[in-house]
Amino acid sequence: MSRRATLQPPVTTMREAERWGSAMSGGALLVYGLRRRSLGGALLSVVGGGLVYRATLGRGPSLTRVAGPLVDRCITINRPVEDIYRFWRNFENLPRFMRHLLSVTVFDACRSHWVARAPAGRTVEWDAEIVEEVVNERIAWRAVGDADVQHTGTVTFSPVPGDRGTEVRVMLHYAPPVGRLGAALAKVFGQEPALQVAHDLKTFKQVMEAGETPSVAGQPRGARRSGR
Amino acid sequence: MKAVCWYGTGDVRVETVPDPALINPRDAIVKVTSTAICGSDLHLYGGFIPMMKAGDILGHEFMGDVIEVGPECHTLRVGDRVVVPFAIACGRCFFCTRDLWSLCDNSNPNAEMLEKVYGFSGAGLFGYSHLYGGYAGGQAEYVRVPFADVGPMKVPDSLTDDQALFLSDILPTGYMAAEVCRIQPGDVVAVWGCGPVGQFAIKSAFMLGAERVIAIDRFPERLALAASYGGAEAMNYEDVDVFEELKERTGGRGPDACIDAVGTEAHGTSVDALYDRAKQAMMLETDRPHVLRQAINACRKGGTVSIPGVYGGVLDKVPFGAAFAKGLTLKMGQTHVHRYMRPLLARILQDAIDPTAIISHRMRLEEAPGAYRMWRDKQDGCTKIVLQP
Numbered sequence: 001m002s003r004r005a006t007l008q009p010p011v012t013t014m015r016e017a018e019r020w021g022s023a024m025s026g027g028a029l030l031v032y033g034l035r036r037r038s039l040g041g042a043l044l045s046v047v048g049g050g051l052v053y054r055a056t057l058g059r060g061p062s063l064t065r066v067a068g069p070l071v072d073r074c075i076t077i078n079r080p081v082e083d084i085y086r087f088w089r090n091f092e093n094l095p096r097f098m099r100h101l102l103s104v105t106v107f108d109a110c111r112s113h114w115v116a117r118a119p120a121g122r123t124v125e126w127d128a129e130i131v132e133e134v135v136n137e138r139i140a141w142r143a144v145g146d147a148d149v150q151h152t153g154t155v156t157f158s159p160v161p162g163d164r165g166t167e168v169r170v171m172l173h174y175a176p177p178v179g180r181l182g183a184a185l186a187k188v189f190g191q192e193p194a195l196q197v198a199h200d201l202k203t204f205k206q207v208m209e210a211g212e213t214p215s216v217a218g219q220p221r222g223a224r225r226s227g228r
Numbered sequence: 229m230k231a232v233c234w235y236g237t238g239d240v241r242v243e244t245v246p247d248p249a250l251i252n253p254r255d256a257i258v259k260v261t262s263t264a265i266c267g268s269d270l271h272l273y274g275g276f277i278p279m280m281k282a283g284d285i286l287g288h289e290f291m292g293d294v295i296e297v298g299p300e301c302h303t304l305r306v307g308d309r310v311v312v313p314f315a316i317a318c319g320r321c322f323f324c325t326r327d328l329w330s331l332c333d334n335s336n337p338n339a340e341m342l343e344k345v346y347g348f349s350g351a352g353l354f355g356y357s358h359l360y361g362g363y364a365g366g367q368a369e370y371v372r373v374p375f376a377d378v379g380p381m382k383v384p385d386s387l388t389d390d391q392a393l394f395l396s397d398i399l400p401t402g403y404m405a406a407e408v409c410r411i412q413p414g415d416v417v418a419v420w421g422c423g424p425v426g427q428f429a430i431k432s433a434f435m436l437g438a439e440r441v442i443a444i445d446r447f448p449e450r451l452a453l454a455a456s457y458g459g460a461e462a463m464n465y466e467d468v469d470v471f472e473e474l475k476e477r478t479g480g481r482g483p484d485a486c487i488d489a490v491g492t493e494a495h496g497t498s499v500d501a502l503y504d505r506a507k508q509a510m511m512l513e514t515d516r517p518h519v520l521r522q523a524i525n526a527c528r529k530g531g532t533v534s535i536p537g538v539y540g541g542v543l544d545k546v547p548f549g550a551a552f553a554k555g556l557t558l559k560m561g562q563t564h565v566h567r568y569m570r571p572l573l574a575r576i577l578q579d580a581i582d583p584t585a586i587i588s589h590r591m592r593l594e595e596a597p598g599a600y601r602m603w604r605d606k607q608d609g610c611t612k613i614v615l616q617p
Contacts, residue, residue, distance in 0.1 A: 078322045078333075164322065202339070210318035210334040210375070211300060212252045214352060219251065219364045219372060222233030222243035222283035 070151075071172040071194045075201040077208050078165040081157045084208060085136045088155060088168075097203040100196065114143075124149060150174060168204070170197055230617065231285045231368035232596040237275030240286065240600050242593065248364065248372035253300035256376030258310065262389040263290035263367045263593070265603050265613045266314075266397060267423045268491075268538050272357070273600050276492060277540065279341070279358040287367025288314035288354040289396045291389060294380070295370070303377040310380035312373055313565035314397045316352040316363065319378035330562035335375065336361045350562060367596060369617040381569045384577070390584040391576055393614065394424070399583050400568035402428025402489070403435075405536035408559035409485035411436045416478050418442045418526065419460065420519045421489035422450035424586050424612050425536050429487050430458035431581055442477060444470060446495070449609040457585045466497055474526045482528035491537025494518040500545065507544065514541025524551050535560035586612045593617040 077084055087093050091112050095101040102115045102123060111129050118124045126149040132140040142152040151174030158167045172193070206213045233243045248257055266289050271277050291311040294304050304310065317324050321333035332351035336342060342349035342359050352374070355365020364371065373380060383392040402425045409417060417433040419426050422445035430441045443454035444463045451462035463473060474483055495501065496518040507513035523533050524547050533556055551558065575581050588611040591599050599613045 076322070078320065078325065199340070206334045209320045210254075211320075212254060214316075214335050214337040214361065214374065215251050216337055216362050216364070217251060218249065220229070220231065220245040220248050220368075221281075221285055221364060222231065222235070222241065222245055224281065224283045 069171045069173050071170065071197045073194060073197045073201055074167055074169040075198075075205050076160060076165055076167050077205045079208050081136050081159045081166040084166050084168060085157050087208065088157075089139065097207050098200045099203070168201065170201065172197065229369035230593055231364070232287060232593065232615075233282075234272060234280055234284045234286050235282045238273060238601075238604075240273065240597050242596055243283070245285070245368075247370050250296060250298045251372060252374060253298045254375050254377050255298040256294050256301050256304050256373045256380065257296040258290075258292040258312065258366075258371050258373055258380070259295045260290050260292040260366055260369060260371055260617050261309075262292070262393045263287050263615050263617070264393055264396075264398075265289075265367070265596075265599060265615065267425065268356075269600070270604050271491075271493065271538060271540075272355075273604060274493065277357045277359075281358060281362075284355070284357075284362070285364040285368055286355045287365035287371075288356060289393065289398065290354075290366030290371060291383065291393050291396065292366075292371075294376075297376065301377045304380060304382075308380075309383045309385070311383055311392045311395045311569070312354075312366065312371075312380045313400075313569065314354055314356075315350075315562055315565055316354065316361070316374050317378055317566060318375050324378070324566075327564060327567050329564040329566040331564075338362060353562075367593065367615060369593070379566065381573065383573075387573075387576065388584075390587060390614065391582075392573070394428070394583040394586075395565075395569050395572055395576075397563065397565065398424045399428050399572055399581075400565045401425050401536050401563040402430075403432040403568055403572060404563050405429040405487050405489065405534045406432035406436050406438075408534050409433070409436075409487070409532045411438050411485065413437055414439045415484040416440045416442065416481075417485045417487065418444060418474055418483035418523070419454075419487045419489055420444045420523060421491075421537065422447070422454045423489065426450075426487070426489035427453060427458055427586050427611075428581075428583070429489055429536065430454055430460045433485075433487075434459060435575070435580060442474065442483065447606055450611060453586065453611060470522055471526050478528070482526055483531065484528055485532045485534060486523035486527045487534045488519045488523045488537045490519040491535075492516060492539050494520075494537075496522075504544070513544050515539050515543050517543045517546055521545065521547055524556065527554065527556055529554045530556070532557040532559060536563070587614055589613045591615055 091104040091106055094104050100116050102117055105113045111127060113127050115123055115125045126143045127145050128141045128143050130139060130141050136157060138154060138156045140154040143149050151172055154171045156169045160167055203213055229245060229247050230242055231245045233241050235241055250257065269286060272280060272286065294306055294308040294310060297304050297306065315330040316335040317329040317332040318334040323331040323333055330351050336349050336352040338358055338361055339349035352361030352363055354363050406429050411433060415438050417438045419429050419441060422443050430443055433441050441458065441460040442463055443451060443460035444465050445451050446464055446466045451464060454460040455462050492515040494516045500521060501518040504513060504516035504518055508516055527533050576583065588609055591613060593615045596615060599615065602608055602610050603613055
């Protein structure tokens with residue numbers, strides 16, 4: 001299982017508006033600073049120059065906090081890409097390996113209803129719609145409705161050369177409304193969303209490869225007492 | 229049922245526990261007819277393996293009769309007599325499909341624990357700590373066998389339990405240890421440790437064409453067995469300087485292959501061995517790699533060091549520079565038992581090898597606590613104990 005940036009540092013690709021803003025304000029500062037012909041002016045022009053440079057590169061420390069993916073996890077499964085895609089595409093299969101999911105009900109080719117377990121015996125529900133689908137390659141979806149569970153997700157499937165099965169990569173983005181970082185979905189995923197997804201992907205692999213998940217639940221053992 | 233349970237360092241007890249039941253669809257339940265205590269069980273008994281819990285059922289060498297099969301176990305029937313590999317393998321992952329069964333991706337329910345320690349997790353093992361899945365072992369009247377459509381091998385009626393039992397671990401382990409040495413005509417192989425794995429490594433080295441095998445140990449009865457059963461030349465490390473003696477006996481070349489069938493609890497008389505003992509006693513070192521050091525130093529240039537002995541942690545003062553300078557090949561790891569069970573069964577049926585010769589004691593399962601003590605202390609010429617439930 002590989003890990004990309006789980007919570008990306010705020011060095012991200014700038015949006016076009018920010019890039020233009022950066023260039024223009026930087027240019028203005030640069031000119032104004034140079035014209036003042038003083039130490040303060042020199043400093044201002046250095047800052048301005050930096051902004052222009054940053055705009056030229058199109059990246060740099062973000063001033064508007066455009067979030068990267070919350071989760072980006074990957075696993076390799078020893079099955080052909082078609083089998084894995086087919087299993088995943090039937091979303092009603094997902095609760096078999098996503099431990100926080102209680103059920104998924106598929107309405108039509110595009111829309112489905114998801115119910116997940118939340119702390120304290122509660123549940124969280126949302127509708128999802130597929131926004132992009134390339135058979136045997138990728139599925140992207142987004143939650144619709146309730147802002148508390150707003151997220152988008154992408155799963156990609158790619159065959160590994162040399163008869164090594166299929167890489168499955170899951171990316172989740174979610175941007176709760178400002179000031180609501182403790183939104184419902186965050187509660188579902190707990191403190192470590194990337195670990196949750198990693199665990200779910202491992203279970204997915206076990207289900208796809210072995211047809212079952214290894215378990216010792218309920219097996220016999222001696223009493224846990226120690227000493228005689 | 230009765231089962232041998234671990235309760236701490238030097239403390240195993242025969243307890244009455246519930247009978248096992250099917251858990252997963254590919255499971256089977258086996259009524260154990262014979263089980264053995266392995267040298268690696270002594271690492272558990274000695275408290276050297278972490279993540280054991282009081283009450284854990286021990287045992288990874290066992291065979292018996294299938295009494296129940298799960299709905300997805302299509303290869304076995306009730307009544308089949310089987311011997312079961314100690315490593316649990318799904319049969320379908322990258323590793324299983326490449327004959328690397330003990331590295332199975334899908335059989336360790338606690339894989340995430342082992343990943344923290346080793347980066348990646350190998351297969352789950354019977355009765356070998358929660359790091360390896362916490363599976364109840366086979367030193368019991370009954371045992372649940374996961375992925376039973378893949379692991380257990382049917383045993384022909386013509387074979388006794390004693391003849392078939394060691395296909396579960398030590399015979400394949402000794403064989404793999406010799407096989408990875410890629411023995412060439414004329415090769416001299418040195419084997420450290422004349423316990424059961426060492427004995428089978430000696431035997432296998434000759435089966436694979438070795439010219440001579442030199443067996444190194446300190447217990448006279450084990451060295452005698454290596455000579456009489458294996459046809460090896462004995463060397464008592466308490467009497468000689470092992471490096472010099474090996475060099476002497478190989479015309480100054482050094483052995484072509486060196487097999488460390490001792491592992492983490494090596495004993496020795498040299499300075500480094502005493503140093504390991506002290507460090508381990510103070511919990512400053514996880515392993516005592518004295519034999520590994522000796523094997524690396526003694527091996528001829530371009531030779532192979534094969535390590536069936538178990539190591540667990542971060543080894544201290546291993547002469548890696550010597551291994552590099554001499555261009556050695558190091559081979560190691562848990563045995564891919566599934567790969568060897570059928571070919572070795574054929575060898576037994578052809579009388580090419582008689583595994584029963586190493587058995588020194590047969591005891592009842594109830595006598596396990598005394599058996600462990602005797603095995604650890606190497607009393608009474610003990611070379612291998614078979615328990616009958």
